[in-house]
Amino acid sequence: MDDDSSSRIAAALRDWVRAASPGARLPSTRELVATHRASPVTVQRALRTLSAQGLIETRAGVGTFVRAVRTLRPADYGWQTAALRSPHSKITAVASALRSAPNDVIALHSGYLDRELLPERLVRAALIRAARSEAAVTRAPASGLPALQSWFAGELAATCRGDVTGPVASDVVVLPGSQAGLSSVFRAVVAPGQALLMESPTYWGAILAAQQAGVRVVPVPSGPQGPDPDELDRAFTESGARVLYAQPTFANPTGAHWSPQRAAEVLQVVRAHGAFLVEDDWAHDFGITAEAAPLASYDDAGHVIYLRSLTKSVSPTVRVAAVIARGPVRERILADRGAESLYVSPLLQAAALDVVTQPGWASHLRTLRRQLHERRDLLVAAVREHAPQAVLEHVPPGGLHLWLRLPDGTDLDLLARRCEAEGLVVAPGTEWFPAEPAGPYLRLNYAGPQPAAFGEAARILGRSLEEAVTARLP
């Protein structure tokens, strides 16, 4: 495929379309191949470009036609303002961590692994096997493919101590990604207007899901050691909350990793309040100098609602996660999932199970750990050398991010703009706070593309920081 020829053909066709009348039929692919001396693939690519621009339309089996130009009369949708009323819950716009950045910038803003850190060979092979299997033409049960439920239960059960009864397959509900799980859990377990405790700062997607569910978010301060148990106890009492959302393992964004003692204390508080702990184990596969040790492995009384995702570590296209919950709460969550989307694509479920049960998966995870370790250390050193104003309070023992405290008075918006002007995309920390930010923070992803550019990134950050701080001075 040749990008240049395809652009050239697209440009020529665009001129042709402009001159033609709406509904006119384009020359066939065969004719275009001959005219432009290009391959059919290149011609198809050019046609797809024009089609995506709304200039032409292909009717399968008939041909390709010039589309009628959209009438220029501006539409008046003003009546919708009355029909829509005020939104039930204010949902913030798409987070900056989800922005796609152009190829020529250094992108440290995202929450995903760089493509070269993915088990690409395993994923493609698994998807192809799944495409050839029953999973390509069937449905799946609402709670997931039994073999995948069993795998999720087995993984957690293997970490349970001897006196704790591990979960079984029927405790598992497979999800189309853990965001869907957060939405369902919050909807199922917290009624609109009731309180939900969340660590602060915490994952922006969880804040979004809580907003969508219309619950009242009560932030609990949390640092590298997790929340203070006394503070948590007070928050439960004061708010009447029955649910705490937390990330005990390599928290996003802080990289916090709770000690076994802290985990036990928090669980004690949760139990004492007859409450649930929604444990988001998003970084289970991203340990660097520590292992993921789910709190759920200490609990067999149904207090922990455990979320485990494979999307980030397997592939962003394989949107598969699971919630493991015991007791009636599992039924409540399953009912919400059924109403929300009936079942998860068995193709994606089969592919996910295939990847994580290959011998290559364990060796991939070992390699990934080494790569994350190198990248983390590289970015830490670069920031310390070139942006010393940004303080790294805690070198994360796992996860994908550094969480930097910036000087008081830093104008975060200005900082982000200055960085972008110099070719560096960063994520201002504001979005990770359920309420007012405790200070100016920045999250940098060391698992993104171009580790060779970390030095340059830190230099840009240092310079921009200089400007973003002094700009605020009187």
Next chain:
Amino acid sequence: MDDDSSSRIAAALRDWVRAASPGARLPSTRELVATHRASPVTVQRALRTLSAQGLIETRAGVGTFVRAVRTLRPADYGWQTAALRSPHSKITAVASALRSAPNDVIALHSGYLDRELLPERLVRAALIRAARSEAAVTRAPASGLPALQSWFAGELAATCRGDVTGPVASDVVVLPGSQAGLSSVFRAVVAPGQALLMESPTYWGAILAAQQAGVRVVPVPSGPQGPDPDELDRAFTESGARVLYAQPTFANPTGAHWSPQRAAEVLQVVRAHGAFLVEDDWAHDFGITAEAAPLASYDDAGHVIYLRSLTKSVSPTVRVAAVIARGPVRERILADRGAESLYVSPLLQAAALDVVTQPGWASHLRTLRRQLHERRDLLVAAVREHAPQAVLEHVPPGGLHLWLRLPDGTDLDLLARRCEAEGLVVAPGTEWFPAEPAGPYLRLNYAGPQPAAFGEAARILGRSLEEAVTARLP
């Protein structure tokens, strides 16, 4: 792969596991292959069975081990009753249309196409191409892959009359199935406790989504011609609703198909009340003696929120649908989708687009129409001959189902049980009514497996009906 040998090996291993202690390591696959003189695939299959039963666990790269038996101490989850409080909205259990039936029964209960009516070759080829493309290792924008948005917009625009401005790609939000779309639309457009008008009877999945959203469902009676415009007008006035959910094309379950005149009248009422019409065009690809003609093609003022699914016609594993909405309502829906699940798997999106843009898709749809026609007529004839008590008020010009009015006083539960005892699974009509059923109805799917058994199915139905009616007599 040999099912018998795999069962034999599984049985032998089960005995071995029972005799072994928890944590003991099983012989390697190679050893098992030698011991049982079976292929590695057969051995793996046996191991997967045991794993799914929770008897063993495989640790990738390490080996397979006997799992610790779950402690028999019964867990007490009673405390959850307080923490869960009453459910925010009563969500009914999974619908009977989603039940999976054993292979040896005649299954006329489901809402899906039989596998042999799917474009299986196109689907597998598309999935394999997608697995080899960028889509296997990337994310997608929140509103969908641009080329797929463009396809959905183009399909609807092609049906718009000359004086109606057709939608464009940016009016489209790609969805992981239309159930997810219903949930999002109801959440985004109707606040909890507000009224939502729905045809009665109507799709059970829409009723479920409305329950989940916590809205107040107001049923509007609807027959083969669609709802009566005067009745609809009164319902809008009385309830203060700003949204009507309807299926103008081959409605599920009734097969109703609105005439152009009725469509125009309904749209007129919707406009007069400054309201939205959520048009669920679920059966777009299932025309038999009529063509799908979306109401959305009459509207460019943003009144119609159009839902189009590919899941049923392409493959139940390719969970891809779209909502097309214009004006601020589209942003409201998109924000809900973002909070609910961030984005739709690009692999599934790419595969769906691949299938519907193949030349083979148009010819597949032609064949499908012929097959649906034959099957519908076959089941209609069989029911009329062998179960004359069941009245078919309307032979559907498209869709997948017959909607049968049964004699007054029919005990539907008893009927379903009697049918099942004789090997026929049917769907009692109760679940398609948002409030009390207007009478005893039954939905039969003529697109399911085994059309050769339709005669037998109708005979069973006739006999069971006899018993289910007389059982009620004093």
